[in-house]
Amino acid sequence: MSVLIDGLQYANWSEGIFRQMRAGGVDAVHVTIAYHETFRETVLNIERWNRWFEAHPDLIFQGRTGADVTLAHETGRTAIFFGSQNPSCIEDDIGLVEVLHTLGLRFMQLSYNNQSLLASGCYENDDTGLTRMGRAVVAEMNRVGLVVDMSHSGERSTREAIDQSTRPIAITHANPASWHPALRNKSDDLLRALGEGGGMLGLSAYPHHLLSGSACTLQSWCDMAARAVDLVGPEGVGIGTDLCQDQPDSIVDWMRTGRWTKTVDYGEGSAEAPGFPPMPDWFHDNRDLAGIRGGLLAAGLDRATVDGVMGGNWHAFFNRSFGAQSASPGMQSRAAE
Amino acid sequence: MSVLIDGLQYANWSEGIFRQMRAGGVDAVHVTIAYHETFRETVLNIERWNRWFEAHPDLIFQGRTGADVTLAHETGRTAIFFGSQNPSCIEDDIGLVEVLHTLGLRFMQLSYNNQSLLASGCYENDDTGLTRMGRAVVAEMNRVGLVVDMSHSGERSTREAIDQSTRPIAITHANPASWHPALRNKSDDLLRALGEGGGMLGLSAYPHHLLSGSACTLQSWCDMAARAVDLVGPEGVGIGTDLCQDQPDSIVDWMRTGRWTKTVDYGEGSAEAPGFPPMPDWFHDNRDLAGIRGGLLAAGLDRATVDGVMGGNWHAFFNRSFGAQSASPGMQSRAAE
Numbered sequence: 207m208s209v210l211i212d213g214l215q216y217a218n219w220s221e222g223i224f225r226q227m228r229a230g231g232v233d234a235v236h237v238t239i240a241y242h243e244t245f246r247e248t249v250l251n252i253e254r255w256n257r258w259f260e261a262h263p264d265l266i267f268q269g270r271t272g273a274d275v276t277l278a279h280e281t282g283r284t285a286i287f288f289g290s291q292n293p294s295c296i297e298d299d300i301g302l303v304e305v306l307h308t309l310g311l312r313f314m315q316l317s318y319n320n321q322s323l324l325a326s327g328c329y330e331n332d333d334t335g336l337t338r339m340g341r342a343v344v345a346e347m348n349r350v351g352l353v354v355d356m357s358h359s360g361e362r363s364t365r366e367a368i369d370q371s372t373r374p375i376a377i378t379h380a381n382p383a384s385w386h387p388a389l390r391n392k393s394d395d396l397l398r399a400l401g402e403g404g405g406m407l408g409l410s411a412y413p414h415h416l417l418s419g420s421a422c423t424l425q426s427w428c429d430m431a432a433r434a435v436d437l438v439g440p441e442g443v444g445i446g447t448d449l450c451q452d453q454p455d456s457i458v459d460w461m462r463t464g465r466w467t468k469t470v471d472y473g474e475g476s477a478e479a480p481g482f483p484p485m486p487d488w489f490h491d492n493r494d495l496a497g498i499r500g501g502l503l504a505a506g507l508d509r510a511t512v513d514g515v516m517g518g519n520w521h522a523f524f525n526r527s528f529g530a531q532s533a534s535p536g537m538q539s540r541a542a543e
Numbered sequence: 544m545s546v547l548i549d550g551l552q553y554a555n556w557s558e559g560i561f562r563q564m565r566a567g568g569v570d571a572v573h574v575t576i577a578y579h580e581t582f583r584e585t586v587l588n589i590e591r592w593n594r595w596f597e598a599h600p601d602l603i604f605q606g607r608t609g610a611d612v613t614l615a616h617e618t619g620r621t622a623i624f625f626g627s628q629n630p631s632c633i634e635d636d637i638g639l640v641e642v643l644h645t646l647g648l649r650f651m652q653l654s655y656n657n658q659s660l661l662a663s664g665c666y667e668n669d670d671t672g673l674t675r676m677g678r679a680v681v682a683e684m685n686r687v688g689l690v691v692d693m694s695h696s697g698e699r700s701t702r703e704a705i706d707q708s709t710r711p712i713a714i715t716h717a718n719p720a721s722w723h724p725a726l727r728n729k730s731d732d733l734l735r736a737l738g739e740g741g742g743m744l745g746l747s748a749y750p751h752h753l754l755s756g757s758a759c760t761l762q763s764w765c766d767m768a769a770r771a772v773d774l775v776g777p778e779g780v781g782i783g784t785d786l787c788q789d790q791p792d793s794i795v796d797w798m799r800t801g802r803w804t805k806t807v808d809y810g811e812g813s814a815e816a817p818g819f820p821p822m823p824d825w826f827h828d829n830r831d832l833a834g835i836r837g838g839l840l841a842a843g844l845d846r847a848t849v850d851g852v853m854g855g856n857w858h859a860f861f862n863r864s865f866g867a868q869s870a871s872p873g874m875q876s877r878a879a880e
Contacts, residue, residue, distance in 0.1 A: 246583060253638030301590030308646055 209233045209279050210495060211517035211524075213408030213446030214289070214357075214379035218453045219258060223492070224265040227284040230492035233517060234275045234524075236313055236378060236446075240290040242464030245302055248295040252309055255286065268310055272525030275517075287524070289313030289378070291358060291461075293324050293343070300339070300346050307350040312528055313378060314347065315355045316340060316367060319473065320466060325356075325363035328389045329473070333360030341370060348372045351528045357390075357408075357446075364396055373527065374404035379446035381410050382437060385430045386417040390474060394437055401438035406523045408446020409434060409515075413483035414474035415448070424488040424497065428505035431515065440511045444520040445498065451491055455481035546570045546616050547832060548854035548861075550745030550783030551626070551694075551716035555790045556595060560828070561602040564621040567829035570854060571612045571861075573650055573715060573783075577627040579801030582639055585632040589646055592623065605647055609862030612854075624861070626650030626715070628695060628798075630661050630680070637676070637683050644687040649865055650715060651684065652692045653677060653704060656810065657803060662693075662700035665726045666810075670697030678707060685709045688865045694727075694745075694783075701733055710864065711741035716783035718747050719774060722767045723754040727811060731774055738775035743860045745783020746771060746852075750820035751811035752785070761825040761834065765842035768852065777848045781857040782835065788828055792818035 210231050216238040217223050227235065239255065240248040259268055269275065269285030278285035288310045295314070296302040306314075316325035316336070324340035326333040336344065344367060347354055354375040356364040367375050377400060383391035392400075392407075400407060409431055416422035417430070434443050450457065458481060462473040472480055488497055495516070502512045547568050553575040554560050564572065576592065577585040596605055606612065606622030615622035625647045632651070633639040643651075653662035653673070661677035663670040673681065681704060684691055691712040693701040704712055714737060720728035729737075729744075737744060746768055753759035754767070771780050787794065795818060799810040809817055825834055832853070839849045 245586070249582070249642055250636075250638070252642060253636070256638060256641050299587075299590070301587070301593060304593050305586055305589060305646065309642065310645075 207276070207279060208513045209275055209517035209521050211275065211444065211520040212236070212449070212492070212495065213376070213406070213444050213520055214238065214410075215447060215449045215451070216453070217449060217451040218457070220452065221262060221265070223451060224258075224262055224284065226492045228265055228282065230495050232284050232492050232495065233279045234269055234285040234287060234520070236287045236289050238291050239288045239311075240295045241292055241318065241461050242294050242466070243290075245295055245297050245299075245306075248290065248306070249309070252288070255288070259286075269524075270310055270312075271528055272521055275521050275524060287312045289315075289353075289355065291315045291355075292318035293322050296343070298323060298339075300343055303343060303346045303352055304350045307352045311352060312524075313353045313355045313376065315358055316344070317360075317363065318358045319462070325367065326360040328358055328360045330360060333362040335362045335366040336370060344371050349531050351530055353527050361393060361396060364392070365399065368396075368399050368403050368405065371403075373531065374406070374523070375400070376406045376408070376523070378406075378408040379410045379412070379415075379448040380407065381415045381430060382434055385433065386415060388415060388474065390415055397434065397437040401442040404442070405438075406442055406444055406519060407434060407438045408444050408520075410446055410448045411486065411489045412448035412450075413486065416486065420484045420486055422486050424486070424501040425505070427486070427488075428498070428501040428507075431502055432505050432507055435507065435511060435515070441514060441519050441522065443515050444523075445495070445516065447489065447495075449485075449489075449491070450482060453482060458482050544613070544616060545850045546612055546854035546858050548572070548612065548781065548857040549786070549829070549832065550713070550743070550781050550857055551575065551747075552784060552786045552788070553790070554786060554788040555794070557789065558599060558602070560788060561595075561599055561621065563829045565602055565619065567832050569621050569829050569832065570616045571606055571622040571624060571857070573624045573626050575628050576625045576648075577632045578629055578655065578798050579631050579803070580627075580629075582632055582634050582636075582643075585627065585643070586646070589625070592625070596623075606861075607647055607649075608865055609858055612858050612861060624649045626652075626692065628652045628692075629655035630659050633680070635660060635676075637680055640680060640683045640689055641687045644689045648689060649861075650690045650692045650713065652695055653681070654697075654700065655695045656799070662704065663697040664700075665695055665697045667697060670699040672699045672703040673707060681708050686868050688867055690864050698730060698733060701729070702736065705733075705736050705740050705742065708740075710868065711743070711860070712737070713743045713745070713860070715743075715745040716747040716749070716752075716785040717744065718752045718767060719771055722770065723752060725752060725811065728752055734771065734774040738779040741779070742775075743779055743781055743856060744771060744775045745781050745857075747783055747785045748823065748826045749785035749787075750823065753823065757821045757823055759823050761823070761838040762842070764823070764825075765835070765838040765844075768839055769842050769844055772844065772848060772852070778851060778856050778859065780852050781860075782832070782853065784826065784832075786822075786826075786828070787819060790819060795819050
């Protein structure tokens with residue numbers, strides 16, 4: 207069985223997009239349910255997803271375990287896995303790690319561009335690594351099976367997360383900085399360490415992470431993917447498109463500034479190009495993932511590696527990451543549900 | 544397999560009480576996790592339980608399905624099932640019904656003594672039955688598998704809940720008013736209707752619900768149980784002791800007045816006896832449940848009926864009540880987890 211998994215999307219969800227997922231044969235997607243939200247606001251977002259699950263049981267359902275990817279594949283649906291791009295959803299309360307895991311959260315970034323209570327963001331001047339609470343929360347995330355995601359964190363914080371986490375971490379959506387230098391992309395050293403720790407890199411198709419931006423060619427991107435496989439390892443690379451389909455530009459403003467500033471922050475953009483950048487012409491929606499598979503084969507990756515990058519590697523990572531860390535067999539099965 | 548289940552307790556929980564549960568052979572308990580709490584406050588209470596589950600995995604674990612009662616019995620532990628005595632935990636937000644069910648809530652009272660957003664309480668002058676939101680929430684509770692509990696609701700509201708709920712409801716802790724007239728106890732007509740609808744009555748050992756109060760004898764209580772079996776049916780009666788072990792009197796003040804009044808409300812008590820009443824001498828803690836079994840046999844109930852009242856009936860009710868109402872087989876198994 208060859209599965210197709212996207213490791214990060216934040217679309218303006220609709221039945222139309224769910225149907226495109228089916229048309230594209232997407233078995234599972236890690237979706238962002240919170241950027242700057244408090245716990246209660248995050249729960250409101252979960253409630254919105256519950257409405258979609260109830261309305262479209264033939265298209266989507268909530269994914270909780272790696273087995274749900276198989277179930278999705280076998281029943282012709284897409285399993286939706288929740289993640290947060292910021293730890294604001296746990297507020298200052300470590301007990302919310304387990305509560306949100308029970309509600310299905312499977313990835314949580316320790317920071318989003320800025321300093322958080324847990325770690326430094328990639329746009330801070332000084333990256334001071336994991337905070338005291340950060341180290342405590344990483345241990346708790348390890349315990350319950352909530353994956354540490356360092357996509358928007360700084361270099362030192364990411365390194366410390368790799369080192370301190372007792373379970374493999376993920377960078378769900380970023381590319382090698384050696385291909386395209388951007389604060390959001392990651393150094394070769396970091397990517398090697400990620401792979402040595404059993405972690406996963408999801409390759410981004412978001413123009414600000416791409417060489418030549420929106421003009422990046424599929425061939426260039428797939429050559430980069432081959433290089434990433436060399437850096438992280440053939441079992442450590444997947445897709446994480448960062449697709450923000452059908453979103454108005456007000457959403458990228460919210461992503462960048464939340465409630466933390468009254469001024470404009472362009473993040474990866476600029477005053478000349480403040481909104482969402484146009485996607486590369488080879489990736490507009492979920493139906494275009496098949497083209498990426500073809501591009502990877504054309505770039506010289508063997509079929510087994512391509513199957514891994516397109517979903518097999520995320521599937522294996524989901525299988526080993528979402529259950530409780532150490533418990534009696536009975537408890538393990540409970541936690542893995 | 545004969546299981547032992549208490550349908551309602553609200554103790555000042557401690558390792559000591561968990562050990563008494565084991566000494567008493569209690570396989571499952573429905574515990575109150577909220578009286579007047581908001582959603583966020585209820586989640587804090589869940590976090591406190593998560594700490595206990597983590598600290599005492601050899602004694603207790605969180606129960607979610609009827610199968611967890613069997614697991615508890617087989618592994619020598621007590622399964623803890625969550626319930627709320629008030630719908631304050633869902634605030635004004637019907638989406639929280641599913642969210643709290645996912646977090647393990649299995650019972651929710653539609654009101655607690657007073658009028659709520661959903662129904663009237665048993666101490667209001669006028670019982671106006673289910674509200675508009677009450678009818679909507681009952682349908683949602685039916686859908687996800689959250690049991691309607693009318694222990695503290697008024698007669699008309701309870702009757703309407705029985706009639707409108709498409710799944711059997713519960714009165715987890717009350718007795719027949721024909722045995723001891725109290726606003727908290729239920730009329731014979733209501734108990735017959737409860738049983739005809741497949742519902743469950745949990746018999747209370749709380750002195751204010753007992754003939755002669757704290758002086759009530761075990762024989763009198765067991766004769767009442769036999770009468771309850773006649774009213775509700777042999778498969779519709781269980782135990783719901785309402786045990787509030789080791790609680791200070793400040794807790795009964797909180798139960799009665801929460802934040803809704805600045806004056807004193809004695810509830811079932813009085814100015815002369817404002818605190819928790821002394822328990823009857825035959826029921827102080829979980830180790831005394833065995834004595835109730837003996838009393839029921841002495842009262843002339845046959846062994847199969849006694850096994851049902853002591854836990855078998857709750858177990859069967861748990862098995863049919865906690866999963867999603869109607870869904871594809873795959874969804875059912877998901878929801879039942």
